[in-house]
Amino acid sequence: MVFIAAFLAPALVLYGVFILYAIANSIRFSLYNWTGLGDLGAFVGLANYEFVLWSGSLSSQFWVALGHNFYFFAITLALISVGGLAVAFALTLVRESKAQIYKTIFFIPMVIPPIVVAYLWGMYLDPNSGALSVILRSLHLTMINLPYLGLQATALPTIAVITVWSSLGLYIFIFIPAINNVPAEIIEAAKVDGAGAVRTFFSIVFPNILPTYITVTALVFVAAFGAFDLIYILEGPGAGPDFSTDTIATLFFRSAFGSTQGGASTGMSLAAAMAILGFIVVIGVSAILIALQRRAARQAGEVR
Amino acid sequence: MKSVTIVKRSTLLPHLLLGFYALVVIVPVLNMVLMSFKSYAEILRFPLGLPSRWHWENYLSAWTKGNLGQLLANTLLVGLASTALVLVCGSMAAYVIARFAFRGNQPIYLTFMAGMALPVQMLAIPMFVVMRQLSLIDNLLSLILAYSAAGLAFSVFLLVNFVRSIPRELDEAAYIDGAGPGAIFVQIILPLLRPALTTVGVFQFVAAWNGFFFPLVFIQDPEHMTVTVGVLSFVGQYGTEWDLLLPALVIVMIPTILVFVFASKQFTRNIAAGAVKM
Numbered sequence: 166m167v168f169i170a171a172f173l174a175p176a177l178v179l180y181g182v183f184i185l186y187a188i189a190n191s192i193r194f195s196l197y198n199w200t201g202l203g204d205l206g207a208f209v210g211l212a213n214y215e216f217v218l219w220s221g222s223l224s225s226q227f228w229v230a231l232g233h234n235f236y237f238f239a240i241t242l243a244l245i246s247v248g249g250l251a252v253a254f255a256l257t258l259v260r261e262s263k264a265q266i267y268k269t270i271f272f273i274p275m276v277i278p279p280i281v282v283a284y285l286w287g288m289y290l291d292p293n294s295g296a297l298s299v300i301l302r303s304l305h306l307t308m309i310n311l312p313y314l315g316l317q318a319t320a321l322p323t324i325a326v327i328t329v330w331s332s333l334g335l336y337i338f339i340f341i342p343a344i345n346n347v348p349a350e351i352i353e354a355a356k357v358d359g360a361g362a363v364r365t366f367f368s369i370v371f372p373n374i375l376p377t378y379i380t381v382t383a384l385v386f387v388a389a390f391g392a393f394d395l396i397y398i399l400e401g402p403g404a405g406p407d408f409s410t411d412t413i414a415t416l417f418f419r420s421a422f423g424s425t426q427g428g429a430s431t432g433m434s435l436a437a438a439m440a441i442l443g444f445i446v447v448i449g450v451s452a453i454l455i456a457l458q459r460r461a462a463r464q465a466g467e468v469r
Numbered sequence: 470m471k472s473v474t475i476v477k478r479s480t481l482l483p484h485l486l487l488g489f490y491a492l493v494v495i496v497p498v499l500n501m502v503l504m505s506f507k508s509y510a511e512i513l514r515f516p517l518g519l520p521s522r523w524h525w526e527n528y529l530s531a532w533t534k535g536n537l538g539q540l541l542a543n544t545l546l547v548g549l550a551s552t553a554l555v556l557v558c559g560s561m562a563a564y565v566i567a568r569f570a571f572r573g574n575q576p577i578y579l580t581f582m583a584g585m586a587l588p589v590q591m592l593a594i595p596m597f598v599v600m601r602q603l604s605l606i607d608n609l610l611s612l613i614l615a616y617s618a619a620g621l622a623f624s625v626f627l628l629v630n631f632v633r634s635i636p637r638e639l640d641e642a643a644y645i646d647g648a649g650p651g652a653i654f655v656q657i658i659l660p661l662l663r664p665a666l667t668t669v670g671v672f673q674f675v676a677a678w679n680g681f682f683f684p685l686v687f688i689q690d691p692e693h694m695t696v697t698v699g700v701l702s703f704v705g706q707y708g709t710e711w712d713l714l715l716p717a718l719v720i721v722m723i724p725t726i727l728v729f730v731f732a733s734k735q736f737t738r739n740i741a742a743g744a745v746k747m
Contacts, residue, residue, distance in 0.1 A: 166571070168565075168649075168650050168651065169565045169571050172561040172562065172564060172565045172654075173562050173565055173566075173577070175562075176558040176559060176561065176562035176581075176621055176625065177562070177577070179554070179558055179614065179617055179618050179621060180580075180581065180618055180621045180622075182599065182618070183592075183596055183599065183614060183615060184584055184587075184589070184592065184618050184619070184622075185580070186595070186599070187592040187595035187596050187599065188587075188592065188595075189595075190594075190595035190598065190599075191591075191592060191594060191595050194594060194595065201594075248490075252486065252487065252490055255482075255483035255484075255486045256483070256487065258480060258483040259480055259484060259487065260480075263484075267487045267491060268733075269730065269733050270491045270494055270495055271490065271491070271494060272729065272733065273494060273495070273498065273726060274494055274498075276675050276725040276729045277679075277722045277725065277726070278678065278679035278681070278697050278722060278725065279679060279681055279697075280679075280681060280697045280700060280701075280718070280721065281501075281718045281721055281722045284714065284715075284718055285497060285498070285501050285718070286497075288501075288504075288711070289497065289516070294512075294513040294514070294516060295516060296500065296516040299515075299516055299517060300517070330493070330494075362482065362483075383586075387585070387586050387587075387588070390588050391588030391589075391590065391591075393588075393590055393682060394681045394682065397681075397685075398681070413588075414588060414590060417590075417591055417593075418590075418593070421593060421594050433594050436594060437595075440592070440594070443588065443591055444587060444591065447586055447587065447588065448583070448587075451586040
């Protein structure tokens with residue numbers, strides 16, 4: 166027993182102080198009217214939650230940001246579903262030695278720091294001197310030579326596409342073993358029946374990897390709710406243009422730590438309430454997805 | 470004859486798709502490396518293709534002007550220390566969670582697992598308060614602790630699954646030979662855990678090296694900054710010094726790419742295996 170405690174202690178202390186205690190403290194701070202310095206101030210109960218959700222200018226910002234998170238999730242999930250599954254399926258069709266080379270290439274963007282990814286694409290997408298603009302002008306396509314990161318309608322989708330570019334490798338690697346685990350006999354049977362690769366994929370492979378697909382959906386959702394780095398670097402703490410790329414994380418950062426570009430700090434307590442509301446959404450949706458995943462896994466097991 | 474045409478049809482299309490995607494991934498990165506050797510004017514006028522003259526001095530000026538040596542040393546310290554911390558704490562915890570039935574075993578495991586679903590940066594306020602109480606603001610230790618704690622969720626989850634896949638008979642044989650749990654952990658579990666430890670180590674190092682949020686919040690002093698936030702000094706109020714920023718960015722991404730390429734074989738097998746078990 167002493168031994169078990171001794172082995173668990175280092176991880177539990179680290180995780181306990183900086184994650185669990187931090188969650189507890191977030192809840193505590195959210196119940197007071199705290200500016201970030203000095204003592205906690207007056208206990209206000211759930212007033213901060215009420216303020217974030219229903220009243221004042223902050224609530225509209227909160228709902229808009231939450232909507233952006235779901236929009237961001239929808240775009241990234243759509244692109245990852247189509248691109249990730251297509252690339253993963255294609256990888257299972259080519260010879261192993263060649264697949265290995267492709268895989269190494271595909272994974273590289275995953276380990277490139279967000280600061281590099283952001284400036285790389287920010288630079289290419291510059292409407293005056295960027296590579297995209299040079300290409301479009303030489304093709305006489307000046308009509309679509311737009312400041313994609315500078316327009317309200319296109320900024321968030323553009324950042325979503327950049328996010329997918331940098332993270333698709335991870336999802337490809339999760340899809341591959343799932344596709345490989347589909348029993349070879351049923352794929353063979355489909356081929357004998359004359360089904361092509363595309364047909365085989367939709368009628369045999371996809372139903373069989375549904376549990377893994379739901380797992381990926383959950384991972385993409387959690388990532389979409391944490392979206393911060395690229396938005397902050399490319400659009401500033403104000404999540405411009407005109408807050409059109411504001412997410413829960415950027416709104417939280419602005420509220421908690423303030424900034425001259427994005428309006429005044431709204432205070433630690435409101436930001437803490439916002440964080441807790443964000444956690445409730447993430448944990449709730451993740452729990453639903455995990456339940457769906459379990460059910461799909463059971464059904465896939467029964468079919469086999 | 471017919472089977473030959475089927476084989477051809479079924480690999481041409483995949484190769485076209487894979488080749489195209491490989492270009493989408495690699496061309497922007499290689500072009501950025503080429504751009505980092507161009508003069509400021511050429512970067513803005515000719516963003517594509519080879520530099521007309523190779524400006525190696527871009528790298529030298531970026532290194533000295535950006536204080537890159539100091540920034541890289543700070544980042545390396547954070548990356549290595551948090552990786553070591555996660556590997557030691559994570560493997561010890563994973564071993565007892567996977568192998569011993571004690572009260573609280575399952576809740577502890579689930580608590581670590583739940584951490585994977587949290588956007589950790591939203592805990593920045595209480596973390597900032599704790600760091601201030603420990604006088605760790607503007608201290609690299611704050612980053613080491615924050616990234617280690619954040620990385621434990623995934624690491625414990627993955628390592629528990631790997632310890633479970635190690636046959637119990639190995640432990641039991643050693644136990645009969647008189648080995649205690651500590652000796653079994655060091656002599657039997659750890660060596661067999663090496664592929665999983667590589668995966669966790671690479672993940673942790675990359676996460677800590679690439680990390681942008683915690684240095685942004687915990688560090689103000691440029692002497693204690695990490696490189697991912699530190700390179701922002703090239704982004705001035707009146708425009709970006711591209712001929713300095715680009716070499717700096719190339720230098721920032723080289724270590725993680727090297728770490729990945731060295732570990733890639735084990736690494737790619739293991740994350741897939743871990744995720745499927747989820």
